[in-house]
Amino acid sequence: MNDKKLNVLDLFCGCGGLSKGFEQAGYNIVLGVDNNVSALKTYVYNHKGSKSLNADLSNPDTFDIIDDLTVDHKIDIIIGGPPCQGFSLTGPRQFDDPRNKLYLAMIETVRRYRPKAFLIENVPGMATLYNGEVKNEIIRRFTEMGYNVNSQIVCSADYGVPQIRKRLVFVGLLKSCEKFEFPEPTHSPQNYVSCEQAIGDLPSLENELGEETSNYSISPLTEYQKKMKGNCSVLHNHVAIDHKPFVKEVISMVPDGGNYKDLPPGIGESRKFHMAWTRYCSNKPSRTIDTGHRNIFHYKYNRCPTVRESARLQSFPDDFVFLGNKTEQNRQVGNAVPVLMAEAIGKQMLKYIDEK
Ligand SMILES: C[S@@+](CC[C@H](N)C(=O)[O-])C[C@H]1O[C@@H](n2cnc3c(N)ncnc32)[C@H](O)[C@@H]1O
Structure with a gap:
């Protein structure tokens, strides 16, 4: 049955909010990678059909292990929420903070697997950080690799989540002349879930x-x-x-x-x-x-x-x-990424990606 589903690699998977939303949207989660032991225990317990890897994504050797663990699958989609503390408005705002460089793990895996699409989630403050330099750099790198990238600050309450949580989300589509349009809100302040x-x-x-x-x-x-x-x-x-x-x-x-x-x-x-x-x-x-x-x-x-x-x-x-x-x-x-928000974006991405 999983053969009909698109295969997903989740980097910085944590306990798996993003994975859970994509699973609910109809994807097959092949592997989740994180370096936090307790988050991974939760991930394993709740994603019985997926593999997990406890590894440091700033270490280049990790990518070879990911290759080995995904060898039986074509990776169709890469999703990930690199840690945002360094970018966060409450954090030290250091461009050179090694944590900020973790988005390079997304770039490296996209380069290796050339998935049909990718999604990166981060804090909204990243959109304007250093006058938008960080955001533009991310878009530039993926565009050079052949992706049509769109980004938007989305609010979870707009998708039926009982929480005001805003996140900057990038979605890139391989060799697409279309830009990804984020899903229309299903809820508005008048009918937000309380x-x-x-x-x-x-x-x-x-x-x-x-x-x-x-x-x-x-x-x-x-x-x-x-x-x-x-x-x-x-x-x-x-x-x-x-x-x-x-x-x-x-x-x-x-x-x-x-x-x-x-x-x-x-x-x-x-x-x-x-x-x-x-x-x-x-x-x-x-x-x-x-x-x-x-x-x-x-x-x-x-x-x-x-x-x-x-x-x-x-x-x-x-x-x-x-x-x-x-x-x-x-x-x-x-x-975590709110599950219903991840599900809504995952479903919308399906509309742009060829059926298997
Ligand atoms: C914002 S959380 C991701 C949440 C996840 N996407 C979800 O929806 O549940 C960021 C994750 O990055 C992990 N992380 C931080 N540095 C890492 C590194 N160097 N290698 C691998 N994972 C790392 C943290 O343990 C944390 O679980």
Whole structure:
């Protein structure tokens, strides 16, 4: 059956948000490569039909290992989200940061396999970094290799993800006279999926911490919840953080969608920055899920979101299980490309690529 599907190589695959979206769009994921052991464990657990490789993509020897592991397949598509810390507006913004050079791994593999198409995902700040020099350089290198490249900043909420997460995405098509058009949004601010619509069915954990695996106690209430739950009968990764009583007390004073500005004078002053004591807003999508800072709280309960709640806000289905300790799980979720956004772009790419 996989013979009819287009074969994908995923670089910097992390736990596999991008891979999962492409799998849902109908692709066959051949191999995921990353150098983070716990992310790869999660990747392997959830992508049973794919191979995985724990290797450093800045080491040229890695490409020979990738050759060996993919020898039985023609690689049709290469996808990847090179780490963005160096490019990030919150990072050091160093052009020479070795992490910025990791996009060269994308260039090297595209050069070797000449896939029908490629996709690179990165933070939006990269579009304007050094007056657009970095972005233009990427486009120039792939154009020289025969690809027609388009790039756009896309917002995950536009594709049914209950989260405002903007990402710069490049898509290149080999020997194409057409430029890739990004998919039309399926949602607009009037009908964005909200936090409550996304996670409102999950147990409160108010008087318990929960367990790594437990049984569902209630049924999904919304279309989005039904979609995420699918046929999954076990609730994974829904474990609360054991906050100190004073943290719970302070957060209990913040209303739905509020933040430190809503606290009485003298309360919560241990955390003083613009995001301090923020609660998600129940009737809006969440802000960008990060890799695990403990400053954002559930819209209703006096605790941080669990890994499962964050995974729902990233549109991971409930049967996608996160492995590793809680810090690692949160990092995997926060690093991922939202699954439904990846699926929407993957489906759109299919329209431009010949059927096998
Ligand atoms: C933004 S995350 C990718 C998320 C992934 N695309 C997803 O959707 O789940 C970047 C990944 O690059 C990996 N990484 C960083 N440096 C690397 C290197 N030198 N070689 C291989 N992987 C690396 C990190 O471990 C991390 O998982």
